[in-house]
Each structure stands twice: as C-alpha cells, then as structure tokens.
Amino acid sequence: AQRVTQPEKLLSVFKGAPVELKCNYSYSGSPELFWYVQYSRQRLQLLLRHISRESIKGFTADLNKGETSFHLKKPFAQEEDSAMYYCALSALEGGAGSYQLTFGKGTKLSVIP
C-alpha cells in the first residue's frame, strides 16, 4: 500500500520569500511522484512530475529516495502562487494494476503581499 503525507495544512509566506512545501511518501516499489495544484475556482491540474526534472512557474521538486521525500520549492514566492497544492504518487501494483494517484491531504499556500 502507498501513502503520501503533507504535514502542513496551511503555509503562509511573504511575497519574495522562499517556499518549501513538504511531501513524504511510503511505497515499497518505484514510485512516480507528482505535484498537482488547484487555484481558486479552477480544476486540479498537474504542476510537475519528478521524471520530467523541469521547473514550472519557478517551482522545482527533487525526488529523494533515501528520505522518501518530494518537496516542492520556489526561491521567490509570488502572489499568484496562492493555491492548494497536492502531492501525489502513482505506482503499478502487480501485472494488471491500475495507475491511480494516491494524494496527500494538501497544503494551502497563502502568499502575503
């Protein structure tokens, strides 16, 4: 079984300050890790995934298998970053398994002007 933990329910930072949203996971195999974001009144959308190793909107996340973490970081927060952020894991269980996402409970990021 897999589990995703986001320890912070709410994170408030000032504009221009660095941001780190924490995510830890539990899974015995090789996971695929994602960050999804939900802006106010919008649908859930993919922000980034670990295999892409890319920066989206200034955000990066590195998979640390030793610490089983996939923290989301941005050096300088912007007001438009205020949103709900979900860390998610996908894993294949068995030969005919599905590819469902297991989500954390989410962290609400509030960027104070």
Place this chain on the structure above:
Amino acid sequence: GAGVSQSPRYKVAKRGQDVALRCDPISGHVSLFWYQQALGQGPEFLTYFQNEAQLDKSGLPSDRFFAERPEGSVSTLKIQRTQQEDSAVYLCASSRTRGGSGKNIQYFGAGTRLSVL
C-alpha cells in the same frame, strides 16, 4: 481543445435517493479514473477503466457505488440509496494511454459536488 467535462456540477440529494454522475473524458483518452474528495482531504481513488473495461474497483466504498463506461468513452458513477457520508466532490480524470513509467498525465474535470441531506 475541450477538457474533461463533468455533469452536473452540483447535486443535492435526499438521503436514500439514487444519483448518477456523468463524466465526458478528453476525446481518445483510453484511461478514466473516478476519485472522491471529502472536505479538507485529498482526492481518493474509487475506480479505473481502460476503454470499456473496469480494471480496478478496489476504491469503491460499498456496493451502493457502481460505475460503468459501456462504449469506452463517457462514464457514469451511480450511487444508490445515498447516505450523508457520501457527501463529497466526485472527480473524474482521463489519460491518453494505459500508463506506466510516468508516461501519463491525468487530466481532471471540475468535479461534481454532491450534498446528501
């Protein structure tokens, strides 16, 4: 292009009523997922279709929940004899291929907010 479409956006049901929630995936997407999101929680997996085949229904909370995708496109999630604990946002997601090794991105609909009174 058009994204994943869900209807209705809001549904109020009296306890004991049956409800049907519809999902129109992105055209050509093979995989379709249903998730349930309770207030203050992350989405939780309910069931998965690959084309018309329901390959995983391990997340359905009870036998009152039933999902189908008869022609491999539109899907319906049906909840019989609704209970108050069924109140949640029901999300549908689709992805282009069968998945694996991070090839797939799941695209989400806006969800149906179900309130059971």
